[in-house]
Amino acid sequence: VNGAVPSAEDSAFPLESLPYGVFSPSGGSRRIGVAIGDFVLDVPGAAPALGLGGDDAELLSAPVLNRFMAAGPATWRRVRRLLVEALGDAGLRDTLAPHLHRRESVSLHLAFEVADYVDFYSSEHHASNVGRILRPGTDPLPPSWKHFPMGYHGRAGTVVVSGTPVRRPWGQELEAGGNAPRFGPSGRLDAEVEVGFVVGVGSEVGSPVEASSFADHVFAICLLNDWSARDIQALEYVPLGPFLGKSFATSVSPWLVPLDALEAARCAPPPRDTPLQPYLVEASPWGLDLALELECNGTVVSRPPFAGMYWTAPQQLAHLTVNGASLRTGDLYASGTVSGAAPSEWGSLLELSWNGTRPLRLGDGSERSFLEDGDVVTIRGTARGIAGRRISLGEVTGSILPARAGRSA
């Protein structure tokens, strides 16, 4: 099938995907775009050709997606239908051509303004590995882990788009055998493979959002790297949880894949072995068959399977709001590190190097326990699509800058 964009169907971004992002062409201002084949469609530029009504065109003329996200599922579906029709129509090839930019020629930006950011901890394999590494001799899972999806609030102001370099943080760390913390650059900088969920439609304080209302509120998913300084985190996390060990940067992919593109990826989560409170029972499953990969300096070091996550995104949403906390447009919540059962499926260097005791070997022959300055970390992902195909979630990448100079212990 040929549509308005040549060879889109053989690309990472076929017609069934159509993720949204914010881009600027060389020298141009920020605008909303849709990835199709090797191109980005300038949505406000193409609005008349797409048949977008005045209200929809207005929502999509902003430099961020928030207003469109807030408009809700009826608007999302109407616009998606128009995009599918126009981009699937070979007769519109000449009409749309002026509004298509080659993807490698544009700059990609953070697609939405982040309101609150929450990070969950929903892979049983990851949580068990972390427990075994950090709290040996105790039950690896926290006692409540199977009763609800555990999470915490992170720093919304340091969520950055893929490609933004990440500077190695300074912090207080306890060296092995030391009895007072030292102050210095983190020596245990890590990446975490995660999937982010972006809230479009907010909710009222005091009104919990049911798991079954997931698709009425959540607009899209993205890939997310929850950069972590393990030494800073280890010293600070009792009793208030992760803080400076995480807050220096969280990277997200530029392309937001709408839930409507993920129907074929839905699957049942793993069987539960602990009874669930009613608010956590899902009527229809929103596990997702996403294949993820973690790459360091060109070597794929892990392939975490998202389908094995114990807690699903609707369960996380229901838990996040069950106390009456409200949602806002732009809220971002992340799955927690995605780790499978096999070591080749673990989603962090902490696990892959077993806290530095089993360094990884990269393609260039070098070893890694944690990240070194100059390392480039990339997370990629695909979702199961129609007829056995896979659609791309794009990628989130970042390189490590050396720690800032000029401070001393």
Next chain:
Amino acid sequence: VNGAVPSAEDSAFPLESLPYGVFSPSGGSRRIGVAIGDFVLDVPGAAPALGLGGDDAELLSAPVLNRFMAAGPATWRRVRRLLVEALGDAGLRDTLAPHLHRRESVSLHLAFEVADYVDFYSSEHHASNVGRILRPGTDPLPPSWKHFPMGYHGRAGTVVVSGTPVRRPWGQELEAGGNAPRFGPSGRLDAEVEVGFVVGVGSEVGSPVEASSFADHVFAICLLNDWSARDIQALEYVPLGPFLGKSFATSVSPWLVPLDALEAARCAPPPRDTPLQPYLVEASPWGLDLALELECNGTVVSRPPFAGMYWTAPQQLAHLTVNGASLRTGDLYASGTVSGAAPSEWGSLLELSWNGTRPLRLGDGSERSFLEDGDVVTIRGTARGIAGRRISLGEVTGSILPARAGRSA
């Protein structure tokens, strides 16, 4: 001394205070105001009489303080000087009168859009009490407590202004002797007396803010009630910290008291018994002599002294950013519960009732371990002013609504 506002000098809000807020007169729209005596000055309305320049008048014509807060200390001081001159001038009484609204006749709103919200844990007495109550038999202070100000991110989207009722949250709680959590309304709802610090001027990612730059970034303080559901918190906080036990609501006072009004309140923090990393050393002290009180249903149950806080606001700011995390206009960070050494100075019901084992007696003869539906909690505060006077920080109040019906375990 008589100025433009009769008897302002004998009131809670004299000329040396001049806190900023956002108000709406009956039927009117939101605008920036300044509290003076029993009145609120409509700042944009009075802009010509105040001699505000076009740029300053423009910043102050918004329905929230964020743009003015972002403008920085030179602007804050220029505007404050004009306000002091005009409001101190009895000759302007007739000119300003049309722009003065009686305080009890207006509605007060959240004065700024909250970016990120961080809550610290900086009272040694509070942290020790909580340790003794929740982790008996262990060292009451976490091992790192004296090495840096511990904190965590809270939910910015549920920060509400004083007067907003707070609905009792549902959640999962472990009953004494139970082995699986039950799901129900929190039975251990608490208040926490805190002071909030409001960031005006942001910072760049990767550039820590020095403690000595505190007053270049922080615009003002407010009173803050960190409502807490102790049963939900107890079940969830290991290992990721407080989450749903806090995220249902955080209340702040409507009046933001500028740092420039607090010079006379500055004092040295308590002596430190543990060496500090250089980034936590303060050249000049920003402890604050604030007298706080916690009232439940008209009975003052505690008078926490803020001057005894171990960690100061500049130290908290330096720690928050030492890993390179950036600040944004509207960031709010809170002191943590303010508790003094004496039981009459403890800032939460958890401490005052020693986890429910010693209920408080209120003025109406009733007992309280934790909050009941309909209870009204008010935090008030004053700061040491010039010549032995005290200036008001206003109050933050909220009543408890019964838990939402219609859910069952």
